[in-house]
Amino acid sequence: MSLLSVRDLKVGFGPRPEENQVVHGVSFDLEPGETLAIVGETGSGKSVTSMAVNRLVDFGGGRITGGSISYTRSDGASLDLAAAAESELEQIRGREIGMIFQEPMTSLNPVMTIGAQIEEIFRLQQGLTRAGAREAACKALERVRIPDAARRLSYAPHQLSGGMLQRVMIAIALASNPRILIADEPTTALDVTIQAQIMGLLAQMKRETGTGMIFITHDIGLVAGIADRVMVMQDGKVVEQGPLDKVLDNPRHPYTQHLLSAVPHFSDGKSVRGDKASPDRVLKVEDLSVRFPVRTGLFRKHTGNIHAVEGVSFELRAGETLGIVGESGSGKSTTARAILDLVKSTGGVTQVDRTQTGGTEKPVQMVFQNPNASLNPRLTVQSILAEPMTAAGRRIDEEAVTRMEMLLSRVGLPADSLTRYPHEFSGGQRQRVCIARALMLKPSVLVLDEAVSALDVSVQAKVLDLLIDLQREFGLAYLFVTHDMAVVERIAHRIAVVYAGRVVEIGDARELLANPRHRYTRQLIEAVPSLERRRAEYSIDSRAMPSLVRPIGFTPEVEAWLGAGEDHFYRQEA
Amino acid sequence: MTALLKDIARHPSGRIGLITFAVFLIAAVMGKTGFTPYDPLMQDRIARLQGPSAAHWFGTDLFGRDVFSRLMDGIGQSFIISFFSVGIASLLGAVLGLTAAWFAGLWDGAVMRFMDVLLAFPAILLALLIITIFGPGTWTSVLAIAIVYTPIFTRVVRGPALSLRRRDFVDAARTFGSSRRYIMTRHLALNLVAPLTVQVTLALAWALVTEAGLSFLGLGTQPPNASLGLMLSDARNLMELAPWLLWMPAVALMLAVLSFNLLGDALRDILDPKTRRRLA
Numbered sequence: 006m007s008l009l010s011v012r013d014l015k016v017g018f019g020p021r022p023e024e025n026q027v028v029h030g031v032s033f034d035l036e037p038g039e040t041l042a043i044v045g046e047t048g049s050g051k052s053v054t055s056m057a058v059n060r061l062v063d064f065g066g067g068r069i070t071g072g073s074i075s076y077t078r079s080d081g082a083s084l085d086l087a088a089a090a091e092s093e094l095e096q097i098r099g100r101e102i103g104m105i106f107q108e109p110m111t112s113l114n115p116v117m118t119i120g121a122q123i124e125e126i127f128r129l130q131q132g133l134t135r136a137g138a139r140e141a142a143c144k145a146l147e148r149v150r151i152p153d154a155a156r157r158l159s160y161a162p163h164q165l166s167g168g169m170l171q172r173v174m175i176a177i178a179l180a181s182n183p184r185i186l187i188a189d190e191p192t193t194a195l196d197v198t199i200q201a202q203i204m205g206l207l208a209q210m211k212r213e214t215g216t217g218m219i220f221i222t223h224d225i226g227l228v229a230g231i232a233d234r235v236m237v238m239q240d241g242k243v244v245e246q247g248p249l250d251k252v253l254d255n256p257r258h259p260y261t262q263h264l265l266s267a268v269p270h271f272s273d274g275k276s277v278r279g280d281k282a283s284p285d286r287v288l289k290v291e292d293l294s295v296r297f298p299v300r301t302g303l304f305r306k307h308t309g310n311i312h313a314v315e316g317v318s319f320e321l322r323a324g325e326t327l328g329i330v331g332e333s334g335s336g337k338s339t340t341a342r343a344i345l346d347l348v349k350s351t352g353g354v355t356q357v358d359r360t361q362t363g364g365t366e367k368p369v370q371m372v373f374q375n376p377n378a379s380l381n382p383r384l385t386v387q388s389i390l391a392e393p394m395t396a397a398g399r400r401i402d403e404e405a406v407t408r409m410e411m412l413l414s415r416v417g418l419p420a421d422s423l424t425r426y427p428h429e430f431s432g433g434q435r436q437r438v439c440i441a442r443a444l445m446l447k448p449s450v451l452v453l454d455e456a457v458s459a460l461d462v463s464v465q466a467k468v469l470d471l472l473i474d475l476q477r478e479f480g481l482a483y484l485f486v487t488h489d490m491a492v493v494e495r496i497a498h499r500i501a502v503v504y505a506g507r508v509v510e511i512g513d514a515r516e517l518l519a520n521p522r523h524r525y526t527r528q529l530i531e532a533v534p535s536l537e538r539r540r541a542e543y544s545i546d547s548r549a550m551p552s553l554v555r556p557i558g559f560t561p562e563v564e565a566w567l568g569a570g571e572d573h574f575y576r577q578e579a
Numbered sequence: 580m581t582a583l584l585k586d587i588a589r590h591p592s593g594r595i596g597l598i599t600f601a602v603f604l605i606a607a608v609m610g611k612t613g614f615t616p617y618d619p620l621m622q623d624r625i626a627r628l629q630g631p632s633a634a635h636w637f638g639t640d641l642f643g644r645d646v647f648s649r650l651m652d653g654i655g656q657s658f659i660i661s662f663f664s665v666g667i668a669s670l671l672g673a674v675l676g677l678t679a680a681w682f683a684g685l686w687d688g689a690v691m692r693f694m695d696v697l698l699a700f701p702a703i704l705l706a707l708l709i710i711t712i713f714g715p716g717t718w719t720s721v722l723a724i725a726i727v728y729t730p731i732f733t734r735v736v737r738g739p740a741l742s743l744r745r746r747d748f749v750d751a752a753r754t755f756g757s758s759r760r761y762i763m764t765r766h767l768a769l770n771l772v773a774p775l776t777v778q779v780t781l782a783l784a785w786a787l788v789t790e791a792g793l794s795f796l797g798l799g800t801q802p803p804n805a806s807l808g809l810m811l812s813d814a815r816n817l818m819e820l821a822p823w824l825l826w827m828p829a830v831a832l833m834l835a836v837l838s839f840n841l842l843g844d845a846l847r848d849i850l851d852p853k854t855r856r857r858l859a
Contacts, residue, residue: 347750373750378748379747379748381765383770388765392765396758
């Protein structure tokens with residue numbers, strides 16, 4: 006008997022759910038210890054399907070309009086979750102069916118410490134005492150590789166990064182050892198190395214306890230590593246369902262084929278760009294460091310510094326892309342922001358040479374991660390594009406408008422875009438507006454901070470192609486900050502790997518990805534999911550990133566560089 | 580602006596609020612420009628304390644003055660005071676809230692703590708204090724009510740401004756080298772118009788009540804001029820003899836407050852993109 010058996014499930018929203026259906030008759034089975042992956046893009050109905058299983062969909066304004074969800078309880082009794090009363094569901098949710106959500110920020114109570122929120126689970130569900138619950142909570146945090154677990158228990162959610170919060174959420178879901186675990190894009194917000202840890206953890210727990218897992222993702226590469234069976238969804242319908250190898254090797258439906266071919270997949274340096282950059286140097290960063298003061302106590306005494314970026318040096322040539330990869334908190338974004346003076350650097354020299362003629366005194370421009378947040382919603386595209394010109398003290402004359410129109414058509418936006426507002430565009434189009442805005446002042450260097458990370462996978466590929474075209478046309482140099490190895494492989498000529506605030510390995514992209522020398526780089530590359538790595542045994546390395554908090558006056562040790570080729574260097578390891 | 584009015588007219592409670600407000604606005608303008616059936620100050624010894632009739636729609640008061648005309652004049656007076664005071668309060672509050680959020684640190688602390696002190700007093704008590712210092716009169720009332728409501732606007736502006744300041748488009752503006760003034764007006768203030776507008780309509784209703792309260796206590800508009808609070812106060816002793824004297828200004832005050840609240844509800848729904856979709 007299956008653990009879970011869903012038949013012809015239909016879910017609708019609004020006051021007349023029959024007319025407004027988003028899931029049209031989905032059927033699947035889940036055996037104990039089995040992992041079913043539901044794959045689909047935004048709006049495919051994959052999340053709604055999973056939320057219908059534990060009936061959370063009721064609280065989002067949805068209603069199950071047809072079909073059955075038969076769940077087998079631990080005593081062998083069968084229960085139709087589609088028709089169960091709320092009082093019964095309360096006994097099941099969180100205890101027998103656990104859930105990990107996509108957005109860790111909104112899943113935790115912002116006014117309670119994370120310790121209190123985890124301890125609550127242990128006290129309520131396992132009847133532990135206060136001290137016992139605290140210890141269990143601390144262990145739960147250590148299990149999801151949170152450094153300084155005991156101290157973090159007293160943190161409020163806003164004091165932790167998104168990746169950290171998701172680990173807390175996973176710790177909470179794992180706390181009650183559920184029989185079914187629904188994981189809704191649980192690793193989307195995490196770094197690849199952490200993603201691998203979490204995947205390893207989920208797989209290990211599944212083996213130990215016989216938990217059935219429903220794993221929802223947009224990343225078909227991730228599916229290869231964990232799923233036993235795959236279900237592909239599009240527009241609320243199942244387009245293909247079957248065992249993992251069958252779906253990945255012989256996709257029948259054109260949409261599955263599209264997902265497998267259009268999306269960038271990591272291939273150990275085989276798909277690196279072949280074109281060459283010019284020899285002219287445009288940006289030279291030498292010994293850049295950024296420190297943030299740590300203040301403690303009642304009088305906010307300065308007790309130490311966070312060494313966020315330490316002794317970072319690199320050069321960038323016209324027409325070249327330097328990919329900066331690393332996990333969150335490694336200092337890669339801080340490096341980018343320090344070059345643009347958005348954060349104050351505490352040491353080092355940044356030197357920029359102009360290339361494009363007619364540029365202004367702002368030769369370095371930036372494209373941010375989230376196009377929704379980096380465009381003012383109350384301004385038209387014309388005002389948005391005019392801002393860099395106004396800031397540079399130029400008039401918005403006919404010539405400026407001509408340049409706007411040229412750039413808009415160049416980034417592939419319709420001619421009438423100038424009078425429209427950001428909310429009238431899709432996510433990918435908004436990012437194109439951001440790119441056009443960054444090009445208004447004819448910069449020589451473009452800093453792209455996770456510029457494609459917020460986009461849907463098939464849109465990502467198109468924006469990457471656009472960036473490569475623009476680079477060739479304007480001779481731009483890119484500083485491409487990302488956590489995504491598949492993306493960096495497609496766009497970078499050279500790669501710098503950042504770990505704990507310093508560059509640990511730098512060099513030619515193909516060479517570095519094929520023959521990584523530093524321990525961290527190897528770990529990073531091993532963690533990247535790919536279609537070739539089926540049912541990968543992700544090892545759980547619970548080594549925490551070293552703390553970056555140092556006492557005042559601390560002089561960091563500088564490890565020597567070792568050469569591994571003409572353009573490939575790495576730090577000596579202790 | 581016309582689009583906004585159309586949206587309000589389409590909103591179920593907004594329509595009622597808009598119509599009521601329009602009626603009151605016309606009455607107020609006519610009352611203050613002298614287009615009243617009688618001179619609101621003219622006493623008629625013969626026609627004292629008459630009930631509502633064809634000649635005097637809302638009756639007459641103790642001195643034989645026409646209640647309808649006095650009501651129009653009083654509404655005008657109340658509107659002038661609440662519009663000016665809320666105008667000053669919202670402008671002052673917006674500037675203080677914006678600069679507090681932007682400059683942070685000492686200035687933020689000083690502004691917000693001062694606002695906390697002002698908020699610690701009950702509104703009417705603080706207004707009383709200010710009027711006691713400066714002496715009663717129309718412009719003192721405006722000043723008193725403005726000071727009383729400034730802290731609320733400061734808070735309403737500072738909160739969202741703090742979060743807007745950290746948004747990526749502000750960082751983007753810094754990378755272009757945009758001036759501080761440009762960032763504060765285009766990126767912050769423009770995004771604060773919606774919450775501010777809603778707050779203005781609600782504050783107008785409170786200001787109306789506060790003004791009536793001050794006049795009722797004899798510290799706002801001075802006799803023989805008309806104002807809603809003053810009329811209520813005069814009617815108090817004649818409640819059993821001439822109940823219309825109490826009813827008319829009381830109902831007028833209630834309807835005016837209701838119209839502002841309905842408008843505020845409608846604006847809140849219309850200006851919030853989340854509820855806007857549901858209405859369309």
